[in-house]
Structures are given as C-alpha cells and as structure tokens.
Amino acid sequence: MKIEVLGTGCKKCKELEMTVKQAIAKSGKFIQLEKVEDIAKIMEYQLVSTPGLVIDGKVVSTGKVLSVNEVLEFIMGENTL
Amino acid sequence: MWQATVNYLTLDLLGLSGHLEKSINFFIYDTIKIWFLLITIIFTVSYLRTHFNTEYVRAHLQGKSELYGNVLAALFGIITPFCSCSAIPLFLGFVQARIPIGVTFSFLISSPMNNEIAIALLFGLFGWKITVIYIGFGLLVAIVGGFTIGKFGMEKYILMDVKPMEGELEEVKISLTVKERAEEAYRYTIDIFKQIYLYILIGVGAGAIIHGYIPATFIAEYAGGDNPFAVLAAVIMGIPIYSNASGVMPLVEVLTQKGMLLGTALSFMMAVTALSLPEAMILKKILHIKLIATFFCIVGFGIVCIGYLFNFILR
Numbered sequence A: 001m002k003i004e005v006l007g008t009g010c011k012k013c014k015e016l017e018m019t020v021k022q023a024i025a026k027s028g029k030f031i032q033l034e035k036v037e038d039i040a041k042i043m044e045y046q047l048v049s050t051p052g053l054v055i056d057g058k059v060v061s062t063g064k065v066l067s068v069n070e071v072l073e074f075i076m077g078e079n080t081l
Numbered sequence B: 001m002w003q004a005t006v007n008y009l010t011l012d013l014l015g016l017s018g019h020l021e022k023s024i025n026f027f028i029y030d031t032i033k034i035w036f037l038l039i040t041i042i043f044t045v046s047y048l049r050t051h052f053n054t055e056y057v058r059a060h061l062q063g064k065s066e067l068y069g070n071v072l073a074a075l076f077g078i079i080t081p082f083c084s085c086s087a088i089p090l091f092l093g094f095v096q097a098r099i100p101i102g103v104t105f106s107f108l109i110s111s112p113m114n115n116e117i118a119i120a121l122l123f124g125l126f127g128w129k130i131t132v133i134y135i136g137f138g139l140l141v142a143i144v145g146g147f148t149i150g151k152f153g154m155e156k157y158i159l160m161d162v163k164p165m166e167g168e169l170e171e172v173k174i175s176l177t178v179k180e181r182a183e184e185a186y187r188y189t190i191d192i193f194k195q196i197y198l199y200i201l202i203g204v205g206a207g208a209i210i211h212g213y214i215p216a217t218f219i220a221e222y223a224g225g226d227n228p229f230a231v232l233a234a235v236i237m238g239i240p241i242y243s244n245a246s247g248v249m250p251l252v253e254v255l256t257q258k259g260m261l262l263g264t265a266l267s268f269m270m271a272v273t274a275l276s277l278p279e280a281m282i283l284k285k286i287l288h289i290k291l292i293a294t295f296f297c298i299v300g301f302g303i304v305c306i307g308y309l310f311n312f313i314l315r
Helices: A011-027 A039-044 A068-080 B002-013 B018-049 B054-061 B066-079 B084-096 B101-113 B116-126 B128-151 B178-213 B218-223 B230-257 B262-274 B277-283 B289-313
Strands: A002-006 A032-036 A052-055 A058-062
Touching: A002 A011, A011 A032, A011 A068, A011 B084, A039 B084, A052 A068, A058 A068, B002 B018, B018 B066, B018 B116, B018 B178, B054 B066, B054 B084, B054 B101, B066 B101, B066 B128, B084 B101, B084 B277, B101 B128, B101 B262, B101 B289, B116 B128, B116 B178, B116 B230, B116 B262, B128 B262, B128 B289, B178 B230, B230 B262, B230 B289, B262 B289, B277 B289
Parallel strands: A002 A032
Antiparallel strands: A002 A052, A052 A058
16 A cells, blocks of 8 residues: 655645654554645646545545544555455 | 623733733733634634645646636635645645646645634634635735746746656545544644644734723824835745744734724735745755746735725725
8 A cells, every 4th residue: 555645845744744654653553654645646646736635546625634533543544445 | 792801800900001011911801812713713623624735736736627626726725734844745746636736735825824823813812703804805816826827838937747647536535534634633733732822822912902001093193004015015924934924923913903904914924824934945846946936926916906905995
C-alpha cells in the first residue's frame, strides 16, 4: 500500500503527515508514505483544497486534518477490499 | 442577566468603583460573552459546513454563466472554510475546471471576508444588524469585484500553465453520519478557539482600558471622527493585520463607542479580513503582480466606497 500526503508545506499539511505516520505505526503494516509538495503534481489529483490524503492513487480526503483513528480506518478499510 | 451578574461581582463582591470598576466590568463581561458566542457560532457553522467542501463548490460552479457564477461563488464563500495556504490549489483547481477568473475571484474575496470568526465576533460585539450589513455588503464587494476583474481579461497573468480538464466534474458526495459531523465540528471549534482566545483576551483587555479611562468624545475630538481620510486610512491600516483579526475587532468596538464612525469601522474590518498580505504573498507564486494589484485595488476601492456611504447615511 502507498499513502501520499498532498500539501505545499502549510501547517495543516504537516499536521496531517504526522497523523498519518502515527496511524501507520499503529496499523503495524508495511506502508510506503510520500509527501507530495510539487503543486503541478498536486493538481493532477484534481483537488482544490490541501492537505489531501491519497491512498493507492485515490483521493480519500481533502482540506482537513484527520484524526489518527480516521486515517487508520482508511488503512484498514482498504485492506478488506 | 449576564451584565447583572458581572455588576454584582465587580460592585458588590469586589467593592470596586470608578474607572477601575468600569474597565474590569467591561473586560469580564465582554471576554466571557465573546468566548461563549464564538464557540456557539463556530460550532454551528462548522457543523453546517461538513455538508460542503471546496470540491463540491467547484463542481457546482462549473459551467455557470458569468454573473450568476459570481453571485453563487460569493454565497458559497460564506459556508466554505478558507485557509490562505489553500489559495494556490484553489485558484489552479478552479482554472482547471474552466471556471472564469472573475468567478474565482468572487469566491476568493467572499470566503475569507465571511469567515466564521469574523461573523461570530461581529455578532458578539456589534449585534445582528451590523453583522447582516457586513455580510450583505461583503457579498456585494465580492460579486461586483469579481465581475469587474473578470472583465479585464487578465487570464494571461496566471503564471502557471494549467491544462483545462475535459468534460464535466462528477457530483461530489459527502456521506457522513450526524455523529461524525458533530465530532468534526467539535474538533474544528476547539482548534480555532485555541488559536484565537488569547488574541481576544488581549484585544478586549486593551479595549477595556480605553473603555474605562478614555472619554467618549476622544476620537471625535482628537483623531477627527469625520476626517474625510479616515476611511481610506482605516483600509490601508487593515491590510497587514489579517492574522490578528480576532484581537483587532474588540478594539474597534470600543473605538466606535469613543466616537469612531461606524462606516470607518466597517471598512477597517472588511480590509482586515478581505485584503491580506500573507495571502497576496502566497498568490504571487502563481499570479503576476499586476493581477494581484488589480485585485487589491478593486476590492480596496469597493470597501472604501462602503465606508463613505455608511458614514454619509448614518450622519
């Protein structure tokens, strides 16, 4: 699984990155995490508010800092599919 | 009722009197009242706003005719959250969806101007009438300002090449339970409150000193309440202090009690929220300085006009 955090480096984006790291640790899975800061790349995902959370190429959340449990739910939910 | 409680506390319990009593009474009364209103209003607004997000707005603005698009964009600006750090993806994302530049600006003017903190503070400090006037004229500036910018044909001043997407955007669906919405609103409210409670404390504190110690005719006497340049000066002063809007508004309330004209105060507050220097710096990465200058001039001009209009009507 690959998780991407989209954001140009604002405070909220950094917060989301921290949250995702915690969620990954909690899940105990092997997950690749990438921070995407290039605006041209961010625009390819067709979102209009940052931070964005992308799991395996799919945008799952935009414009807000999720809680650790919410990110964990995304990680676990993806697993059952 | 709340005033009576505070009166009892400062007059009877603490046995204060004179200027000191006036200041402390005002400080306690205003701080608690504003905190309470802020929490209530921010929670309500952020709960409502879980039904929308910027992606939803974009899908709804796509393909709308120009003037109707401006009106719709300005209205959406009330309900969607705005963070200046999102200004770039927002701007480019709108261009990507082939939304006209003028409509994008209507949203970009309205969204920070009608943010929940400003609305809550206005309501708490000045009452609902001024709040309605502020929102109404704020929308007008956003609609007319955006429309005017659109007429200048400044698309060439967007410095980044954005490939317009093909076809229509999909309808954005947000499916959350009531509990999830409430949790999100609660978290957001706490987050905002943590950021601004101190500024409010300081703003009201400074206001309280003015309230208790400076005579009511002070501004009218010394700073010239009806000085023809007051509105213009207020707007220019409002530009650099965006982040401290929550500390500034309590001060403005006290200044109006001391003789500052309401139109001047209104212009000042609009300038604080709508014209923000940090936002301009962020947008400079993707927009030519000419476009940003046009944006500031048009919005500034609109706000100044509103100030003079008000000072004239309320004379």
